[in-house]
Amino acid sequence: MFDVLGVILALYTGYAVVSGEVLAKSGTWARTVSRADSPGYFWVVIAIYLRRPQPRPHSGVLTGAGVATPRPCATPGCGC
Numbered sequence: 001m002f003d004v005l006g007v008i009l010a011l012y013t014g015y016a017v018v019s020g021e022v023l024a025k026s027g028t029w030a031r032t033v034s035r036a037d038s039p040g041y042f043w044v045v046i047a048i049y050l051r052r053p054q055p056r057p058h059s060g061v062l063t064g065a066g067v068a069t070p071r072p073c074a075t076p077g078c079g080c
Helices: 002-019 039-050
Strands: 021-026 029-034
Touching (some): 002 021, 029 039
16 A cells, blocks of 8 residues: 555656646645745755655563563564
């Protein structure tokens, strides 16, 4: 599912670079940012859309005292 969303976002980002306009979050909704009007902000939005998410480390389980105790990892070959 997330792979499909990633492909859709990559296609939209490519379209935005070619067309020169991208939709960016602004307040409660969004606004269109034009490369001609504000090129710096346009490329910042494109860079954010292209940023690859970093993998999160496996977390422990919180005990009653609020201390994280390690839990065994279910990912084969993870090494954590």
